[in-house]
Amino acid sequence: MIDLKYLQKNFDEASAKLVKKGVDSETLERLKELFATLKEANATLEESKAEQNKMSKLFGEYMREKKDVTELKAKVDAKKEEIVGLQETAREAQQALELVALAMPNFPDDSVPEGVDEEDNVELKKVLEPRSFEFEPKEHWALAELNGWIEFDRGVKLAKSRFAVLRGEAARMERALINFFLDVNREKGFEEVCVPFINNATMLQGTGQLPKFEDDLFKIDGEDLYLIPTAEVPLTNLYNDEILTTKELPILLTGYTPCFRKEAGSAGRDTRGMIRQHQFDKVEMVAITTPEQSEEIFKMMVENASDILTRLELPHRVVELCGGDLGFSAATTIDLEVWLPGQNKYREISSISNTRDFQARRAKIRYKDGKKNVLVNTLNGSALAVGRTLVAIMENYQNEDGSIEIPEVLKKYM
RNA sequence: GGACAGUUGGGUGAGUUGGCUGAAACCACAUCCCUGCUAAGGAUGCGUACUCGUAAGGGUACCGAGAGUUCGAAUCUCUCACUGUCCGCCA
Numbered sequence: 001m002i003d004l005k006y007l008q009k010n011f012d013e014a015s016a017k018l019v020k021k022g023v024d025s026e027t028l029e030r031l032k033e034l035f036a037t038l039k040e041a042n043a044t045l046e047e048s049k050a051e052q053n054k055m056s057k058l059f060g061e062y063m064r065e066k067k068d069v070t071e072l073k074a075k076v077d078a079k080k081e082e083i084v085g086l087q088e089t090a091r092e093a094q095q096a097l098e099l100v101a102l103a104m105p106n107f108p109d110d111s112v113p114e115g116v117d118e119e120d121n122v123e124l125k126k127v128l129e130p131r132s133f134e135f136e137p138k139e140h141w142a143l144a145e146l147n148g149w150i151e152f153d154r155g156v157k158l159a160k161s162r163f164a165v166l167r168g169e170a171a172r173m174e175r176a177l178i179n180f181f182l183d184v185n186r187e188k189g190f191e192e193v194c195v196p197f198i199n200n201a202t203m204l205q206g207t208g209q210l211p212k213f214e215d216d217l218f219k220i221d222g223e224d225l226y227l228i229p230t231a232e233v234p235l236t237n238l239y240n241d242e243i244l245t246t247k248e249l250p251i252l253l254t255g256y257t258p259c260f261r262k263e264a265g266s267a268g269r270d271t272r273g274m275i276r277q278h279q280f281d282k283v284e285m286v287a288i289t290t291p292e293q294s295e296e297i298f299k300m301m302v303e304n305a306s307d308i309l310t311r312l313e314l315p316h317r318v319v320e321l322c323g324g325d326l327g328f329s330a331a332t333t334i335d336l337e338v339w340l341p342g343q344n345k346y347r348e349i350s351s352i353s354n355t356r357d358f359q360a361r362r363a364k365i366r367y368k369d370g371k372k373n374v375l376v377n378t379l380n381g382s383a384l385a386v387g388r389t390l391v392a393i394m395e396n397y398q399n400e401d402g403s404i405e406i407p408e409v410l411k412k413y414m
Numbered sequence: 415g416g417a418c419a420g421u422u423g424g425g426u427g428a429g430u431u432g433g434c435u436g437a438a439a440c441c442a443c444a445u446c447c448c449u450g451c452u453a454a455g456g457a458u459g460c461g462u463a464c465u466c467g468u469a470a471g472g473g474u475a476c477c478g479a480g481a482g483u484u485c486g487a488a489u490c491u492c493u494c495a496c497u498g499u500c501c502g503c504c505a
């Protein structure tokens with residue numbers, strides 16, 4: 001959630017930022033008004049309650065002194081009636097505000113480039129030269145078929161479209177990648193964590209998936225529970241509604257989880273192959289930091305993800321997202337895109353974001369700085385998406401006959 | 415899933431004939447004092463959120479969540495959640 005007080009005090013500045021992210025200024029104007037309305041409603045309500053409380057205290061005294069209370073009771077009854085009305089007004093104002101406020105995306109950092117979609121993203125650098133092939137490199141689904149690695153049809157049979165089955169070497173490589181990623185992350189100082197793959201609505205709201213993106217989530221029927229769309233949700237919310245100490249920060253976490261996404265709105269995109277599935281494996285990094293630490297940790301996380309790709313000898317590039325392509329919770333995001341020779345293009349394999357205090361405000365994660373409680377900064381990033389890494393290995397390590405070499409660093413894991 | 419018990423501040427834990435308890439006490443923590451040795455003693459402070467105020471200091475809400483009874487509820491009633499124990503089931 002954005003800082004509404006900031007919005008109120010520096011409206012022009014704040015709205016300029018959100019316009020960069022594609023929010024129209026009318027909605028912002030409305031948000032500002034709703035916030036002001038709520039404040040006023042609460043002020044009058046609290047005043048009345050203060051009076052009521054005072055009278056009730058007096059009531060106790062009267063009783064003890066055995067004085068007559070009929071007159072006082074009449075007064076306090078009248079006040080009570082007034083309060084019921086004020087309460088209703090305040091509650092409505094609260095609900096109206098939340099409806100808009102929780103759907104408002106994070107402010108982008110000032111450094112974020114202007115732009116409307118991925119076309120406007122800025123390439124920061126390329127790492128490793130793509131290998132040149134003496135033959136026409138195949139796409140991963142063709143290789144999958146040749147090697148018997150992936151069964152798309154049986155995945156569909158077991159569940160529905162966009163589910164797949166990995167067999168034999170592919171299944172082993174999937175597991176090897178998970179272990180490799182976790183080991184590297186651990187080397188870099190991230191604590192390995194194993195978390196529930198199902199989280200409740202409060203947690204999903206904490207990291208920003210709810211209420212706005214409910215359609216993207218698999219919900220458990222009849223329960224207040226959802227399959228997680230990313231380990232970012234359980235890892236970040238580990239500290240939901242907690243007050244940490246300065247000493248504990250930064251907290252660096254890594255965890256493997258499957259991720260479940262409905263991929264609503266991406267009908268027709270990447271329907272072929274394993275790029276966009278309803279279920280995929282991912283190893284995630286999450287950092288909980290002070291505002292001062294977050295910049296440096298962010299860089300470290302980007303470098304770590306890039307380093308993993310380099311160790312796998314996978315060519316990739318580092319891209320800074322423009323305002324329009326930025327996710328809901330992110331203040332700034334850097335994507336890592338891996339080279340896919342079969343598709344002849346770079347495809348996203350990791351996305352690393354600093355949400356600043358946006359998630360912290362929703363999830364109520366704070367730390368004690370002296371006497372004050374300060375919102376933490378939360379960061380998250382993939383290191384890496386496992387299925388897409390498998391795809392990248394298939395395409396980059398393919399031979400002319402369709403066989404696939406095992407990357408050097410993975411050999412000890414297989 | 416069934417039966418019973420419980421759910422209080424960072425922790426332990428008082429408080430159940432409704433008002434004087436936003437909450438004793440102890441621990442932890444912070445600052446200061448004392449002390450000269452890796453320890454002890456003393457003083458003070460110390461829940462969260464919102465809100466008014468330059469500040470000092472006020473106000474409102476919160477004792478698992480929600481609803482109710484009442485002038486007034488941590489204390490009474492109801493619903494739900496969670497924890498514990500016993501039973502059932504199970505990797």
